[in-house]
Amino acid sequence: MSYQDGSQGTAVENATGAPVVELVDVQRHFGATPALDGVSLSVQKGEILGIIGRSGAGKSTLIRCLNGLERPDSGSVIIEGQDIAKLPESALHPLRRRIGMIFQHFNLLSAKTVIENVALPLKIEGRGRAERLTRAAELLDLVGLSDKRDAYPAQLSGGQKQRVGIARALAARPSLLLSDEATSALDPETTRSILDLLKRINRELGLTVVLITHEMEVVRAIGDRVAVIDKGKIVEEGPVWSVFSNPAADITRRLLAGILPELPAHLAATLPPGTRLVQVDFAGNLDDGRLVLDRSSESRAFRILHGGVDYVQERPVGRFFIAVNDTADLDPFLATVRASGARAEVLVR
Known part of the structure; x- marks a missing residue:
């Protein structure tokens, strides 16, 4: 997966000399x-x-x-x-x-x-x-x-x-x-x-x-x-x-278990029948997280169950679990998220 953050990289990432x-x-x-x-x-x-x-x-x-x-x-x-x-x-x-x-x-x-x-x-x-x-x-x-x-x-x-x-x-x-x-x-x-x-x-x-x-x-x-x-x-x-x-x-x-957010079992167990569950991961661009939040708040069809944003090497790294009801069109949401450079995985269809 490719994440787009516009970063020029650290001095180490840009190093061109012979390795130690x-x-x-x-x-x-x-x-x-x-x-x-x-x-x-x-x-x-x-x-x-x-x-x-x-x-x-x-x-x-x-x-x-x-x-x-x-x-x-x-x-x-x-x-x-x-x-x-x-x-x-x-x-x-x-x-x-x-x-x-x-x-x-x-x-x-x-x-x-x-x-x-x-x-x-x-x-x-x-x-x-x-x-x-x-x-x-x-x-x-x-x-x-x-x-x-x-x-x-x-x-x-x-x-x-x-x-x-x-x-x-x-x-x-x-x-x-x-x-x-x-x-x-x-x-x-x-x-x-x-x-x-x-x-x-x-x-x-x-x-x-x-x-x-x-x-x-x-x-x-x-x-x-x-x-x-x-x-x-x-x-x-x-x-x-x-x-x-x-x-x-x-x-x-x-x-990484225990470091990145995982969906608590009791939340997954309470999903109504027909609900789709999507995991969205993004890094390097906080706008990807805002996109998820904005898109999920547009309609009651999308609901954030769990997740959050942290910083690793001064870059935002986030994961959200989103419940999508059976009346919503899932494909446009997935396409929009993926086009931003984030990863969207459907856990439950």
């Missing part, structure tokens, strides 16, 4: 089971890409291929122009320093203070103590934890631990930040604060971010694009607002 990340037909099997089955993706500089899927879909294997911890059976994993799938282990070490990693369970060293945890990647690099501590202090200020520099992980909340993990991931000035279910162990309020921090870091540092998650709300909050993985294959990808407004794959629709 490019996967080309990546295959990875464990025995006879394909964990990745021909995955191809690219991520532009400064972009936030969300990779979403259910447990066992291939997300963990994909992120391990991106940081070089897993070697694909075939295909290319290109990071900043280098195919890391073909590099010897010795050549991977300097490249891994260009990739920051945020973990679900923080992975902090309990016997080290906050500032020592943040400085650890620089110690591994062989940087001097003064340089390490100066950089770590700057990053603790960035993530809002300057006052916790001498605390130990056991003295921190979950959100604070994740902020330390983010600071540590930034220590070596990476060009790519990988987030592996970084908010799934946090409560909703803390999750929002961490996502706001990641978005701010993305904007202020121009950092490219790949989010691995099973939560559509995470992608919705900060993603530029989303790729949906299922059974080792990318089944759908595109700008977040577009995929949310018109999911093409069944798995995407299931992952």
